[in-house]
Amino acid sequence: MAERTTRCTGIILHARDTARGDRLVTVLTQEGIQTLFMFGGARSSLRSAASPFMLADLEIYADARSEFRKLTGVTILETYDSLRQSIEHLQAASMAAEFILKTSAFGGEYATALSMLTDLLHELCSCDAGRAIGLGLAFLWKALIPLGLLPDTDACESCGKPLMHTTGTAAWYARGDAGFLCPACAQHRLDTGFPRQAMLVLSGQDLSVLEALAHAPRISAAESAHAASSAAASRVIAALAERAAEGKLASLHLFSL
Ligand SMILES: [Zn+2]
Numbered sequence: 001m002a003e004r005t006t007r008c009t010g011i012i013l014h015a016r017d018t019a020r021g022d023r024l025v026t027v028l029t030q031e032g033i034q035t036l037f038m039f040g041g042a043r044s045s046l047r048s049a050a051s052p053f054m055l056a057d058l059e060i061y062a063d064a065r066s067e068f069r070k071l072t073g074v075t076i077l078e079t080y081d082s083l084r085q086s087i088e089h090l091q092a093a094s095m096a097a098e099f100i101l102k103t104s105a106f107g108g109e110y111a112t113a114l115s116m117l118t119d120l121l122h123e124l125c126s127c128d129a130g131r132a133i134g135l136g137l138a139f140l141w142k143a144l145i146p147l148g149l150l151p152d153t154d155a156c157e158s159c160g161k162p163l164m165h166t167t168g169t170a171a172w173y174a175r176g177d178a179g180f181l182c183p184a185c186a187q188h189r190l191d192t193g194f195p196r197q198a199m200l201v202l203s204g205q206d207l208s209v210l211e212a213l214a215h216a217p218r219i220s221a222a223e224s225a226h227a228a229s230s231a232a233a234s235r236v237i238a239a240l241a242e243r244a245a246e247g248k249l250a251s252l253h254l255f256s257l
Contacts, residue, residue: 007057010030014026032105054076088132153208159184167204174186
């Protein structure tokens with residue numbers, strides 16, 4: 001058999017229409033990320049069903065003689081309608097989708113990515129706009145764990161000394177680094193000409209917020225409240241997420257961190 005139809009469950013991460021009026025849909029399933037073609041039919045129900053953030057059973061027609069894959073059926077399981085209630089909700093969902101696309105689902109951790117994204121979308125649907133971005137940031141921070149890129153919040157990346165979780169300046173983050181610097185190592189970095197404006201200052205509370213986010217079992221609304229309360233922690237999450245994605249995340253820059 002050179003042709004076959006398969007079925008799987010996935011979330012639509014991205015959809016775009018081509019100049020010819022066809023639609024390209026990128027989906028995350030437990031097995032991978034695939035881009036599927038949908039031909040013509042601007043008013044078809046299939047096409048309207050194939051929109052971002054739908055969780056659906058997908059019917060895919062694959063031709064073994066080529067890379068050609070066509071989306072031939074969509075059965076919607078969950079629409080996450082409440083995402084459409086605010087720009088912040090859509091932005092938080094977009095942050096997660098963009099990060100999954102740019103990191104190839106945390107370096108091939110498709111099942112983990114699908115589970116975390118489903119969790120995020122559920123949580124977003126039950127929170128208000130003020131907490132949505134915090135949930136998106138919590139997702140990005142927790143996504144650094146399967147990537148092996150979560151920094152140590154207890155020790156200086158450079159000298160290894162413990163970072164004191166006290167009030168005042170506890171640690172610094174130099175853009176581009178994999179982890180945090182103690183005040184002495186940060187001063188040394190500044191003395192060697194590293195630009196001050198590329199350094200972020202973190203208090204002990206900021207470090208504790210980041211530690212709590214990483215250890216929490218789920219991306220809960222409680223975590224979002226913590227993340228949103230710490231501007232420095234938010235900026236560090238954004239910087240490390242972009243470092244992991246090896247480039248700018250456009251969805252992060254729709255709002256100011
Ligand atoms: Zn140090």
